[in-house]
Amino acid sequence: MSHTPAVAAPAPAPAETPKLQVPVDYFKLDNGLKVVLSRDTTAPKTAIGVYYNIGFRIEPKNRTGFAHLFEHMMFQGSTNLGKMEFIRLIQKNGGVLNGSTRFDFTNYFEIVPSNALETMLWAEADRMRGLEVTQENLKNQQGVVSNEVKVNVLNQPYGGFPWLDMPQVANTNWYNAHNFYGDLKDLEAATLDDVKSFFKTYYAPSNAVLVVVGDFEPEQVKGWVKKYFGPLPTVAQPQKPDISEPRQEKEKRHDKPDKLAERPALAVGYHMPAVGTPEYYAMALVDEVLLKGNDSALYQQLVQKKGLAGELQGGVNELGNQWNYNGPMQWTAYLFHDASTSPEAILKEIDGVVAQLQEKPIDAATLARARVKARSRLYEHVESFLGFGRADLLASFALFFDDPERINRLEDELMKVSPELIQKTAREYLRRENRTVLTVTPAPTKAQAR
Structure with a gap:
C-alpha cells in the first residue's frame, strides 16, 4: 500500500493593513472658490471650514501681525450679522467654533448638528461677502491683539519659545523671519484703509477653500454652496511672495x-x-x-x-x-x-x-x-x-x-x-x-x- 506524501497547504497571505480612505468630492465654483466635501454618517454633525491663503509669513511688510489681527476682525460683524451675532448663531444651534492664524493660512471653522449646516454656509458666505470694517471695530481689535501679545509673549515666562523665536533666528528671508505675532507699533499703525484693502484682496473666494465634513447629502450641499457662495465676485490675486530659504551652511x-x-x-x-x-x-x-x-x-x-x-x-x-x-x-x-x-x-x-x-x-x-x-x-x-x-x-x-x-x-x-x-x-x-x-x-x- 503506497502513501502519497502530504503536500503542505500554502501559508495564508498576511492580511494587508487597511489604508486610510477618506471620501473626497472636490470641485470649484466659477469665482475660483475651491470646495471639498467629505461625507461621514457616523454622527449627525458637520464640520465646516473656510481656509484663506493668507498666513503669518505672507502678510504685507511693515504690517507685522496683520494676518493675526484680521483673524479677530472676522468676528466683528458682517452684512447681515451684527457684532458677535455670528458666534451667538453657532452657539444657539449647539455648535462650537474657532479661528486661527498659521504660517500659510488663516482658518475659521464651526462644528454643528447637521440640521444647521445650511445656516452655517449662509453665515460664512455672508462674512466673505461683506465684513463690517469700521474704525471702532479696528481700534477695539487692535487693543485685543496687543493685550494678547502682552499676555502670551511679553509677560509670560518663555513667551514665544520656541514657536515664535525659532523662525526669527533660523531663517534669513523676511517673510519667514519676522515677528509673526506683530510688532506693537505695526499693529497700532494699521489704518481702516489697510484693513479694507486686506479684506478685499485676501478674503475673496478666489483665495479660499470651503470644506464640509460630516453627515449630509452631497447634492443638496452642492446646491447650497452654489446658492450662497456662487454670486460672490472673483478677485485677481497678487503674486505670492518668494518665501524660499537658502541652504544653511553655518550653525x-x-x-x-x-x-x-x-x-x-x-x-x-x-x-x-x-x-x-x-x-x-x-x-x-x-x-x-x-x-x-x-x-x-x-x-x-x-x-x-x-x-x-x-x-x-x-x-x-x-x-x-x-x-x-x-x-x-x-x-x-x-x-x-x-x-x-x-x-x-x-x-x-x-x-x-x-x-x-x-x-x-x-x-x-x-x-x-x-x-x-x-x-x-x-x-x-x-x-x-x-x-x-x-x-x-x-x-x-x-x-x-x-x-x-x-x-x-x-x-x-x-x-x-x-x-x-x-x-x-x-x-x-x-x-x-x-x-x-x-x-x-x-x-x-x-x-x-x-
Missing part, C-alpha cells in the same frame, strides 16, 4: 534673556526638506525615531539615561502638524533644564544620537515601529475634534496643491521610506551646519541683582 546660535524664566531652556531647529520630496516623508519617520514618545532615541538618552531634562518636546511645525504647511520649516526639539547643566553637555548628547542615524541605516524593527507611530499619529489627527482634523488636511491640500486627494496617499509615501533614505536625510538635514541653537537664560531682575 546659528542665539540666547534670549528672560527675567520671568526660572530655569534655562534649549531648542535646536534644523531646516526641513522641501514639502512633498522623499526626504520630507523621511523626516516624518526621523521625528518618530528621535523625538516622539518615551521610546524615542533622544528621550531615552537625554531623559532616561542622562537625566538632563524631565521631558522633551517638539516636532515639525509647532503651530500645526507635519502636513498642514507649505514652505520652509524647522524640525525642532526643545527642553527645560537645570542651571547646573550646560547647553554644551546637552548638545553633545544630541549630536551623539543624531550621529547614529547618520552613520548607518536603521534596523527593520526601528523602521517598522516608526511607521506604526507615524500612521497612528496621522489617523489620530484625521479623526480628531469631531471631524475638524479631517477638514484641516483636506482644506490644506486643496489650498496648497489643488489636490485634497493627497490625504489618501500619505500612508503610501511613508511606506516608501527606506532605511537608506533615512540615513541620507539625516546626513543632509541634521547637519550641525543646518542647525540653529536657541537658548533661554533666566535674567535676574534689577531687584534680584542688588
